[in-house]
Amino acid sequence: MHFDTLQGWLSWQETLHPLAIDLGLDRVEAVYSKLNPQRTKPVTVTVAGTNGKGSCVAYLEAIYRQQGYRVGAYTSPHILKYNERIKINGEQVSDDLICEAFSRIEAVRGDISLSYFEFGTLAALDIFSRSGLDIQILEVGLGGRLDAVNIVDADAAIIASIGIDHINWLGNNRESIGREKAGVFRPHTPAIVGDPQPPESVLAVIAEKQADALLIDKDFSYQQEQGYWQWIGQGQQLVQLPEPSLKGEHQYRNAASALCAIMQLQSHLPVSETAIKSGLMQTQLPGRFQLITNQGIPVLLDVGHNPEAISTLAEYLQTHFPNRKIHAVFSMMKDKDIAGVVEIISPLIEDWYFVPLNNPRAASEDLMREIFLQTSTLKVSFGFNGFAEAFQAAKKRAQPEDLLLVFGSFFLISECLHEFEQGELTK
Numbered sequence: 001m002h003f004d005t006l007q008g009w010l011s012w013q014e015t016l017h018p019l020a021i022d023l024g025l026d027r028v029e030a031v032y033s034k035l036n037p038q039r040t041k042p043v044t045v046t047v048a049g050t051n052g053k054g055s056c057v058a059y060l061e062a063i064y065r066q067q068g069y070r071v072g073a074y075t076s077p078h079i080l081k082y083n084e085r086i087k088i089n090g091e092q093v094s095d096d097l098i099c100e101a102f103s104r105i106e107a108v109r110g111d112i113s114l115s116y117f118e119f120g121t122l123a124a125l126d127i128f129s130r131s132g133l134d135i136q137i138l139e140v141g142l143g144g145r146l147d148a149v150n151i152v153d154a155d156a157a158i159i160a161s162i163g164i165d166h167i168n169w170l171g172n173n174r175e176s177i178g179r180e181k182a183g184v185f186r187p188h189t190p191a192i193v194g195d196p197q198p199p200e201s202v203l204a205v206i207a208e209k210q211a212d213a214l215l216i217d218k219d220f221s222y223q224q225e226q227g228y229w230q231w232i233g234q235g236q237q238l239v240q241l242p243e244p245s246l247k248g249e250h251q252y253r254n255a256a257s258a259l260c261a262i263m264q265l266q267s268h269l270p271v272s273e274t275a276i277k278s279g280l281m282q283t284q285l286p287g288r289f290q291l292i293t294n295q296g297i298p299v300l301l302d303v304g305h306n307p308e309a310i311s312t313l314a315e316y317l318q319t320h321f322p323n324r325k326i327h328a329v330f331s332m333m334k335d336k337d338i339a340g341v342v343e344i345i346s347p348l349i350e351d352w353y354f355v356p357l358n359n360p361r362a363a364s365e366d367l368m369r370e371i372f373l374q375t376s377t378l379k380v381s382f383g384f385n386g387f388a389e390a391f392q393a394a395k396k397r398a399q400p401e402d403l404l405l406v407f408g409s410f411f412l413i414s415e416c417l418h419e420f421e422q423g424e425l426t427k
């Protein structure tokens with residue numbers, strides 16, 4: 001099979017495999033071995049976690065780029081454009097490069113069925129192997145042990161946090177989820193854990209694999225000072241670091257975890273304090289506590305979609321937007337803990353505007369009515385045809401000193417940013 005456009009390839013991949021999510025490494029490893037068995041592997045950092053992994057990737061990417069290294073970063077999902085998933089030196093790779101990689105994969109896979117995510121992971125690895133990289137930073141899509149990214153042996157691996165999410169695949173408690181995520185660790189290599197209270201299963205896997213444990217608040221830590229912070233770990237110290245450019249108290253943990261990986265890899269890829277400080281200031285990540293202030297009423301965007309992420313969002317709102325009326329434009333996927341999310345943040349929300357998403361995984365209006373009723377959340381508006389209509393209704397209700405909050409799903413933030421790009425929300 002061959003297609004001339006990226007969209008053609010992606011549309012076909014969505015129909016190719018019977019399951020959207022099919023954890024396991026056998027199929028993807030078999031195809032990977034056929035692509036280019038003589039490839040050279042750059043230094044590799046793998047990042048897993050319920051929340052925070054995208055931020056860790058962004059810090060690592062920015063800092064290594066500031067040092068002048070050639071850096072590849074693979075992340076998922078994308079917000080506006082598929083090409084966001086595969087970047088080299090901060091730039092999204094072209095449609096042509098991705099299509100060429102897909103063609104090479106299709107030429108060797110034979111009768112092996114691959115999922116949409118597996119095709120993308122193989123394409124990223126294939127592109128990176130041909131691009132003369134110094135380092136590749138790979139974000140786990142789901143879990144860790146059986147995620148397609150885990151076919152590559154990492155030189156250092158990070159678990160940013162462990163929370164309850166994807167219970168249909170990973171289990172319904174932190175112990176089972178932690179064991180799956182810890183599958184990215186390798187023997188005698190840095191196993192960095194940014195969760196201050198990791199499940200026992202994570203520690204057990206580290207011991208089983210004889211990985212080099214590096215736990216936050218034990219083997220490395222950070223201390224905040226007035227306008228600065230410092231990182232401490234294993235006899236090393238970085239002082240007067242600028243505040244992370246990504247907002248929220250949790251970003252110190254994410255940045256500290258990324259710095260731990262960098263310090264552990266100094267013998268492979270030396271990085272100066274100047275590059276670290278510059279990278280911390282220049283890190284960018286759309287959709288994470290992203291504040292848009294040129295619309296009159298400020299708009300805060302966040303992709304958070306599980307209780308842990310929403311607890312962090314609630315803390316940020318209370319700290320940075322106290323005593324403001326918050327109007328929530330909201331949607332979530334039906335396989336998430338929607339009730340848990342609503343219960344956590346509803347005390348801060350003045351009113352809700354539910355957005356129906358054109359996605360088979362999205363929560364329906366009927367389901368959301370039931371959940372809002374169960375959680376005694378009463379000031380909710382339904383009946384909108386899409387995001388723009390719901391957003392305009394919230395904007396009409398809001399006063400200049402209020403805050404418009406758009407959150408709950410990558411797909412929702414994608415629609416929001418697309419509308420802003422088109423200029424539709426300024427009318």
